[in-house]
Amino acid sequence: MTTATQALPAPAPGSAAERLEGFTHRYADAGGVRLHYVIGGQGPAVLLLHGWPFTWIQWRALMRPLAGRGFTVIAPDLRGSGDSDKPTGPYTKRDEAEDLHHLVRHLALTDVSVVGADIGTMVAHAYALAYPDEVRRLVLTEALLPGYGLEARMNPATGGFWHFGFHAQAELAAMLTAGKEEEYLGGYWAMMSTGGLTDEDRAQLLRAYCAPGGMRGGFEHYATLAEDGRAARAAGRLAMPVLVLSGEHGLPQQGLLDGARQAAADVRADIVPAAGHAIAADNPSWLAERLARFLLSDGTA
Numbered sequence: 622m623t624t625a626t627q628a629l630p631a632p633a634p635g636s637a638a639e640r641l642e643g644f645t646h647r648y649a650d651a652g653g654v655r656l657h658y659v660i661g662g663q664g665p666a667v668l669l670l671h672g673w674p675f676t677w678i679q680w681r682a683l684m685r686p687l688a689g690r691g692f693t694v695i696a697p698d699l700r701g702s703g704d705s706d707k708p709t710g711p712y713t714k715r716d717e718a719e720d721l722h723h724l725v726r727h728l729a730l731t732d733v734s735v736v737g738a739d740i741g742t743m744v745a746h747a748y749a750l751a752y753p754d755e756v757r758r759l760v761l762t763e764a765l766l767p768g769y770g771l772e773a774r775m776n777p778a779t780g781g782f783w784h785f786g787f788h789a790q791a792e793l794a795a796m797l798t799a800g801k802e803e804e805y806l807g808g809y810w811a812m813m814s815t816g817g818l819t820d821e822d823r824a825q826l827l828r829a830y831c832a833p834g835g836m837r838g839g840f841e842h843y844a845t846l847a848e849d850g851r852a853a854r855a856a857g858r859l860a861m862p863v864l865v866l867s868g869e870h871g872l873p874q875q876g877l878l879d880g881a882r883q884a885a886a887d888v889r890a891d892i893v894p895a896a897g898h899a900i901a902a903d904n905p906s907w908l909a910e911r912l913a914r915f916l917l918s919d920g921t922a
Contacts, residue, residue: 644684651723657704658697658724662688666730667916668721669696672739672763673839674806676703676829678822679738683901686909692916697724699744701838703829710791710841714747714767714849721748725755734758734916738900740842743767743849746884750856758916759859761881762866763898768850769880775846788843795837802831815870815895817902859885864915868896868903
């Protein structure tokens with residue numbers, strides 16, 4: 622693979638990526654938004670999109686095993702997160718999809734496979750809708766899709782998750798959690814992993830979310846979910862092969878699977894054993910093998 626990028630110094634000296642052999646930190650101008658990403662390996666390109674409250678670090682344990690199976694692995698920080706720019710919001714999943722399109726063009730790639738987790742799953746879906754000829758395979762994990770089941774789970778009055786409404790008020794939520802980032806985020810990290818998230822992972826994540834704009838940028842991903850759902854419904858169904866994955870101890874899979882079957886024509890599913898919400902940290906070896914099997918198959922369900 623040839624890329625039109627220039628390696629830059631790691632944004633965090635001593636960070637996990639510096640000890641991730643074969644991977645480097647780089648930056649791309651994605652239509653006016655500077656995206657930070659980590660890249661390594663050779664072969665077909667796989668784009669890994671993190672969720673909240675994570676950065677590219679969510680994929681750290683998976684990246685070398687996946688590259689070892691013959692892939693170029695690219696893990697960006699979404700806009701608003703990590704060491705990428707944190708523009709004033711709100712920004713839609715379509716906006717974030719456009720960032721990825723610019724990144725892929727910056728890398729001189731013609732197509733990629735995309736793996737999303739949590740918020741990253743929603744962005745991955747939007748990207749595949751916007752650029753179906755650019756996305757070869759799509760992997761959706763540990764989320765619900767806007768327009769295809771998420772809305773019913775955003776209402777706490779009917780048993781939905783309370784945090785969607787709180788996070789959607791990005792400026793207010795950032796103000797109320799200022800100085801309490803570790804207390805607020807630590808509980809999520811503890812719930813989301815069966816033990817794969819390391820102390821170093823949490824330290825790097827906390828560094829990112831304590832940085833100026835870090836909490837607000839993360840909350841901005843929630844501010845447009847209703848609009849994202851309407852846009853997804855209007856854009857139609859996907860034709861590329863789709864794999865739905867859920868952790869054995871993560872979110873119940875049925876909601877995402879039902880939504881994916883409405884949103885795409887070719888859907889298959891699997892469960893990541895012994896994993897929570899953070900499937901890449903909890904069982905990276907199994908996940909690398911399963912992804913390779915799906916991404917390199919002939920597409921027959």
